[in-house]
Amino acid sequence: MKIVLQRVSEASVTVEGNQVAAIQKGLLVLVGIEDADTQEDIDWLAGKIIKMRIFGDENDVMNCSVQDIDGEIIVVSQFTLHASTKKGNRPSYIKASKPDFAIPMYERFVEALEKEFNKKIQTGIFGADMKIRLLNDGPVTIVMDSKNRD
Secondary structure, eight states, X not given: OEEEEEEEEEEEEEETTEEEEEESSEEEEEEEOBTTOOHHHXXXXXXXXXXXXXXXXXXXOEEEXXXXXXXXXXXXXXXXXXXXXXSSSSOBOTTBOOHHHHXXXXXXXXXXXXXXXXXXXXXXXXXXXXEEEEEEEXXXXXXXXXXXXX
């Protein structure tokens, strides 16, 4: 499971002209799922995301988590995180899971985040053509891969 974590001042998701999710200060989480992903991957990432200290404290030092600042979270599915660019100029998405596996894993990921966060998580619509607006704060952008826990 791969994620891109972005610290945002605000973010929203629009599908077919309708806003389906919006937050103020918090995290925008893009998530890509592959067939090798398990509940262990979900649990590890959920714990890391909620506890990641990337928000400023009273001295503007990154010592606070999204939970510490009472922030919000939007999760958006993004299969293109598993793009392979080794050959040619057209990415291959062979590692990205098909919807029959990815949708339940995505839903379990959101549930795990909500459990860790003890708060409702906003989401995009899986598989939809989504328009994402965000005001990246910092910018602070972190990439994590549950298969490479460095």
